Amino acid sequence: MVTLYDYLPSGNGYKVRLLLSQLGVRFRLVEKDIMKGETRTPDFLAINPNGRIPVLELEDGRRLAESDAILFYLAEGTRFLPEERLARAEVLQWMFFEQYSHEPYIAVARFWTHYLGKAVDAEKTERGYQALDVMERHLGVRQFFVGERYTIADVALYAYTHVAHEGGFNLVAYPNVRAWLGRVASEPGHVAITRRQFG
Ligand SMILES: N[C@@H](CCC(=O)N[C@@H](CS)C(=O)NCC(=O)O)C(=O)O
Structure with a gap:
């Protein structure tokens, strides 16, 4: 195991x-x-x-x-990662985006506000909203981030986007992102971040 x-x-x-x-x-x-x-x-x-x-x-x-x-x-070898070369690279593209342009602002803002009880500086918040803007535009004409199916690009981006409010982000102006969050949450086998029992 x-x-x-x-x-x-x-x-x-x-x-x-x-x-x-x-x-x-x-x-x-x-x-x-x-x-x-x-x-x-x-x-x-x-x-x-x-x-x-x-x-x-x-x-x-x-x-x-x-x-x-x-x-x-x-x-690898599962339905969560496409086989086609460009689609695989697009999955990586969104995961690099998540690590460089999304997580450092949206996750860090959550950690500071929710866990340390500290104020988040305005620049972090602005950068977080910029990442959400990119997602909102991309999802305007798509159901999922790559190839019109749920992949690990969606898993990576869902993790901190669905708790972005804990870092002070308001998703009211992001209807495409909110609809996508709902689609991801209704995927088979979905578990909540709060789940403590596995197996
Ligand atoms: N880029 C890493 C970031 C991992 C990360 O920042 N982990 C945090 C929790 S979310 C951690 O272990 N922090 C403890 C520490 O830095 O001491 C990843 O995606 O796994």
Whole structure:
């Protein structure tokens, strides 16, 4: 059985939990409380030198960090990753967008407001809305991010978009994004970020 090192409120961890659930893959969950620095101990740094969850540990002990890389690994050969060359690259395009233009603002704003109780600076909020604007335009003529079907690009972007309000983002002006959130949530095998029991 694979092992997932994770922190349950984490959207990055949730991406992996969501896909594992949708794939019907059973896994062992090892919780690391990032608020207590549990990913920065020597023991955990030996697991991931970058000191962050999620980390997937395979049955043979090999490990993989970075949520979107884990999604890509797990989705290979499944309906969650297209086979066609350009479509695969488009999935990567949206996952890189998520990591560079979306997560650093929308996830970080959530962490600061919801978990640290601190104010978020205006620039982060503005950049977060810019990412939402990009998504809103793209979804204006599409049901999903790539190839008109649900893929790991949707999983990656859903994780923090559906809890963006916890970082102070208001999605009222984003009807296409809201409709897409609903479509993703109604995919078979969907689990909530708050789910604590797996397998
Ligand atoms: N780019 C990484 C980001 C991972 C990340 O930032 N993890 C956070 C939780 S969401 C963490 O472990 N933070 C603990 C720390 O930095 O000490 C990914 O997508 O997996």
